[in-house]
Amino acid sequence: MADLVIDDLVVTFGHGRRSFTAVDGVSLTVPHGRIVGLVGESGSGKSTVARTVAGFQKAVSGSIRLGDRDLLVHRGSARERARDVQMVFQDPYSSLNPRMTVGETLAEALTIHLGRDGAGPAAVGELLELVRLKASAGDRYPAQLSGGMRQRVAIARCLAVRPQLIVADEITSALDASVQGAVLNLIRDLQRELGLSVLFITHNLAAVRYIADTTAVMRHGQIVETGDAAEIVAHPRHDYTRSLVAAIPRIEHAGTDHLLTALEATP
Amino acid sequence: MIRRRMALPTQPMAVITTVMLLILVLVAIFAPMWWGEQAVAADPDAIGLPPSSEHLLGTDKLGRDILLRTLVATRLSLVMALAATGLGAVAGLVLGALPAVLGPRAQRWFADVIATWLAFPVLLLAMLTVILLGPGAITAVVALAVTMVPSFARLAQTLSARVAGAEYLAAARMLGVSRGRQFTHYVLPNIAEPVIVNVTMSVGGGLLALSSLSFLGIGVQPPQFDWGRMLSEGFAQVYVSPIAAIGPGVAVVFAGLAFSLFGEALAAFLRNRGGSRALSRRRLGPAPRAATPAQQSAPPALLEVEGLCVSFPGESGWQRIVRDVSFRVEAGELVGVVGESGSGKSVTLMSVAQLAPAGAAVTASRISFDGTDIAPLSDRQASKALGTKVGVVFQDSLTALNPALRVGGQLAEVPRVHGGSSRADAHRQAVEALGRVDIPNPEQRAQQFPHEFSGGMRQRALIAMSQMGSPSLIIADEPTTALDVTVQRRVLVMLRKECADNGAAAIVVSHDIAVLGELCRRIIVMYAGRIVEDVDATLLARSDALAHPYTRALAASLPDLDTDRSAPLATIPGEPPDLSQELPGCAFAARCPFATDRCRTEAPPLRAHAHGGRVACWHPQDGMSREERPRAEVTV
Numbered sequence: 085m086a087d088l089v090i091d092d093l094v095v096t097f098g099h100g101r102r103s104f105t106a107v108d109g110v111s112l113t114v115p116h117g118r119i120v121g122l123v124g125e126s127g128s129g130k131s132t133v134a135r136t137v138a139g140f141q142k143a144v145s146g147s148i149r150l151g152d153r154d155l156l157v158h159r160g161s162a163r164e165r166a167r168d169v170q171m172v173f174q175d176p177y178s179s180l181n182p183r184m185t186v187g188e189t190l191a192e193a194l195t196i197h198l199g200r201d202g203a204g205p206a207a208v209g210e211l212l213e214l215v216r217l218k219a220s221a222g223d224r225y226p227a228q229l230s231g232g233m234r235q236r237v238a239i240a241r242c243l244a245v246r247p248q249l250i251v252a253d254e255i256t257s258a259l260d261a262s263v264q265g266a267v268l269n270l271i272r273d274l275q276r277e278l279g280l281s282v283l284f285i286t287h288n289l290a291a292v293r294y295i296a297d298t299t300a301v302m303r304h305g306q307i308v309e310t311g312d313a314a315e316i317v318a319h320p321r322h323d324y325t326r327s328l329v330a331a332i333p334r335i336e337h338a339g340t341d342h343l344l345t346a347l348e349a350t351p
Numbered sequence: 352m353i354r355r356r357m358a359l360p361t362q363p364m365a366v367i368t369t370v371m372l373l374i375l376v377l378v379a380i381f382a383p384m385w386w387g388e389q390a391v392a393a394d395p396d397a398i399g400l401p402p403s404s405e406h407l408l409g410t411d412k413l414g415r416d417i418l419l420r421t422l423v424a425t426r427l428s429l430v431m432a433l434a435a436t437g438l439g440a441v442a443g444l445v446l447g448a449l450p451a452v453l454g455p456r457a458q459r460w461f462a463d464v465i466a467t468w469l470a471f472p473v474l475l476l477a478m479l480t481v482i483l484l485g486p487g488a489i490t491a492v493v494a495l496a497v498t499m500v501p502s503f504a505r506l507a508q509t510l511s512a513r514v515a516g517a518e519y520l521a522a523a524r525m526l527g528v529s530r531g532r533q534f535t536h537y538v539l540p541n542i543a544e545p546v547i548v549n550v551t552m553s554v555g556g557g558l559l560a561l562s563s564l565s566f567l568g569i570g571v572q573p574p575q576f577d578w579g580r581m582l583s584e585g586f587a588q589v590y591v592s593p594i595a596a597i598g599p600g601v602a603v604v605f606a607g608l609a610f611s612l613f614g615e616a617l618a619a620f621l622r623n624r625g626g627s628r629a630l631s632r633r634r635l636g637p638a639p640r641a642a643t644p645a646q647q648s649a650p651p652a653l654l655e656v657e658g659l660c661v662s663f664p665g666e667s668g669w670q671r672i673v674r675d676v677s678f679r680v681e682a683g684e685l686v687g688v689v690g691e692s693g694s695g696k697s698v699t700l701m702s703v704a705q706l707a708p709a710g711a712a713v714t715a716s717r718i719s720f721d722g723t724d725i726a727p728l729s730d731r732q733a734s735k736a737l738g739t740k741v742g743v744v745f746q747d748s749l750t751a752l753n754p755a756l757r758v759g760g761q762l763a764e765v766p767r768v769h770g771g772s773s774r775a776d777a778h779r780q781a782v783e784a785l786g787r788v789d790i791p792n793p794e795q796r797a798q799q800f801p802h803e804f805s806g807g808m809r810q811r812a813l814i815a816m817s818q819m820g821s822p823s824l825i826i827a828d829e830p831t832t833a834l835d836v837t838v839q840r841r842v843l844v845m846l847r848k849e850c851a852d853n854g855a856a857a858i859v860v861s862h863d864i865a866v867l868g869e870l871c872r873r874i875i876v877m878y879a880g881r882i883v884e885d886v887d888a889t890l891l892a893r894s895d896a897l898a899h900p901y902t903r904a905l906a907a908s909l910p911d912l913d914t915d916r917s918a919p920l921a922t923i924p925g926e927p928p929d930l931s932q933e934l935p936g937c938a939f940a941a942r943c944p945f946a947t948d949r950c951r952t953e954a955p956p957l958r959a960h961a962h963g964g965r966v967a968c969w970h971p972q973d974g975m976s977r978e979e980r981p982r983a984e985v986t987v
Binding site: 125126138139140161162163165166169170171173175178179180181182183184192193196197230231238241244245260261262263264265266268269272273287288289290291293294314317318327328329330331332333334335336337338339340342343344 | 518519527529836848890891910
């Protein structure tokens with residue numbers, strides 16, 4: 085078990101004059117057994133960081149070290165790679181194969197890592213129980229499940245491999261407000277039970293404040309502020325973080341003219 | 352439980368084509384066994400006989416019975432067509448779908464190969480193959496397969512591109528699923544249906560093509576014979592005895608039709624199996640209506656909706672998405688409608704705006720807008736009555752704007768069509784409207800296309816568009832859901848200001864109760880197609896003032912900036928109910944911690960409540976029991 089250390093990561097898209105630097109010198113550490121939040125708006129480069137850590141995107145320079153290995157240089161075999169990093173995607177409607185039952189999906193992940201003996205119905209049932217789903221869910225196809233249940237299955241599929249790091253990319257933003265809380269609870273409980281390391285990527289400061297130990301705020305490919313998650317929200321130091329916090333709709337402002345007055349206060 | 356039709360289809364087309372195929376298969380199997388020798392044995396006594404009772408289609412120039420030969424030729428003709436199509440399909444699938452698991456570079460490379468292959472003229476390619484391999488049955492099959500490969504490959508490529516981009520394939524890669532398994536378990540099953548249908552239809556075409564090759568003399572060579580060969584032989588004497596060519600010709604047409612039509616029937620069957628099969632309108636009976644009659648007691652408001660029901664045809668009856676919804680919106684009032692997906696909130700508003708989804712059955716006791724009851728009017732009359740007085744803002748700004756037209760032109764359409772303004776005047780109004788929603792350089796921006804706008808700007812352009820006719824009511828469906836928080840705030844401010852400046856009322860749908868709380872004066876909470884609470888927005892900030900357990904749970908379930916980090920977040924256990932079933936009691940009872948037997952058997956009506964709004968609950972949680980409040984039956 086090891087820390088994830090991202091150091092001076094640079095990712096660009098395109099070539100020559102039309103190239104665009106999506107990630108511009110990002111350094112970030114996810115200590116073992118911790119949840120680190122990465123907050124930013126669309127175009128901030130936070131998802132590119134996630135995809136680079138997960139191995140879907142090549143970097144121009146920098147390093148992503150997990151223990152003594154640089155993931156950008158030495159990815160290892162398919163099995164090693166899978167045990168390094170797993171990812172939970174934003175849209176649970178497209179991250180599960182519609183032609184495989186939940187049980188088949190989980191058994192496949194178990195088979196690859198533990199062999200056929202480790203992928204029996206008991207092991208699948210254990211995984212389902214871990215994400216608070218009934219064992220009967222194993223016989224169902226993704227189309228027969230709600231969004232929240234699918235996201236649980238996607239989390240269970242990650243857990244089947246026991247990865248060193250889970251990258252959670254906007255995993256609650258496609259879900260109903262009433263279901264988001266349940267998924268956040270699950271991630272937190274699992275982190276405590278299993279000692280997971282999670283890179284939690286989101287645009288939702290309130291969610292990251294609740295779930296993450298430390299948080300980094302990204303803008304235009306750079307990290308503008310890092311620190312304790314609650315502290316950043318309570319006392320943002322950077323102007324951009326301040327504007328993000330101010331923009332969050334808050335239920336205690338319900339029915340007031342806060343919307344209009346706040347706009348006049350901010351430039 | 353969803354019942355799926357797994358049995359063979361029962362449509363007449365499917366039955367007819369199945370029987371046709373069955374006949375072909377039986378003939379292909381048994382005809383050569385029974386008449387194989389007779390069909391090739393020359394009979395010098397019966398050369399070129401016309402049709403008779405002994406030889407129904409006559410005999411050929413060697414005295415062989417044409418009918419028997421036609422039947423016997425079925426086997427070779429079918430086997431060749433199936434082999435060619437099968438070969439072409441397999442090669443096409445490998446070429447088109449395999450790159451999906453090999454990565455983007457392989458995809459590009461294979462796409463180039465397919466495009467080049469497609470560019471070759473089919474006939475030329477077939478001729479070339481024949482020249483290289485020499486005429487014969489196998490050559491014909493190979494030649495046809497070669498011409499079929501690129502079109503199958505292109506189909507597989509298009510279909511598998513969707514799978515290649517899907518996150519489930521990315522997830523499989525991360526898990527270390529082998530490429531072979533990715534191909535067989537992820538790509539193939541997800542593209543199988545259209546490919547199977549296409550291959551089936553192609554067998555018919557292949558049969559025709561092979562017959563043509565044989566007819567031209569470069570396919571099957573004597574003494575072997577297929578239908579094309581027989582056509583060729585019969586054609587020589589077509590003026591003397593046309594029947595010799597007609598026999599095999601009819602066989603080719605029959606088999607070709609059988610495969611093509613079977614493909615069509617298969618496609619229809621697979622289409623229906625995927626989704627639920629809705630009952631026909633006739634079997635469903637009349638659309639559900641609200642049980643309570645319209646009641647009028649309050650002074651007229653800008654919008655009054657009473658007894659609105661929206662239902663969709665389902666498998667076992669009407670799916671009642673909206674059930675007896677009544678509400679009012681005063682002039683200049685901002686009302687928020689909140690609920691989970693499937694609560695019927697968007698459908699309610701779109702039905703009011705006469706934009707209900709296709710297939711929806713909308714009934715209402717009364718939908719009165721600005722004093723006119725539009726419920727009894729036809730769709731066209733109702734749309735005319737609403738005219739420019741209702742502006743609509745959609746969730747997805749990219750699809751709500753026409754990508755082929757400039758933004759300014761789309762905005763200018765409203766005053767041109769409804770207001771009768773001149774082109775220049777309408778354009779000026781459009782630019783002004785863009786400027787009002789803080790779009791920089793509105794003059795230049797008006798000349799741009801929607802894709803050149805950012806998401807937030809597009810949404811603001813949509814708000815500007817909804818304002819073009821100076822409407823007295825704006826209906827906004829999840830206007831900020833896809834936007835970043837800072838952009839969301841600007842859009843909300845814009846919406847609020849536009850309403851304040853023009854005195855327009857607005858109904859805004861969202862699943863985010865905090866967004867609506869800041870924007871609106873009044874919040875309507877919907878659950879399973881009903882309004883469960885209708886409450887002043889200021890009460891949201893004081894959770895003990897809310898009456899319905901569902902509203903409380905919604906308000907508590909989102910993490911806020913001062914949520915206790917040490918405690919788990921409040922959640923709503925369970926799942927929303929199945930709307931195709933009749934709900935005897937309160938729809939929320941199964942998930943409600945306060946539910947009693949009464950809740951499970953008797954639906955609570957939506958009544959005025961002591962907090963100034965309306966509540967549908969037997970056990971309101973704000974400390975004011977239903978019995979204490981005055982029994983006024985007034986809708987607020």
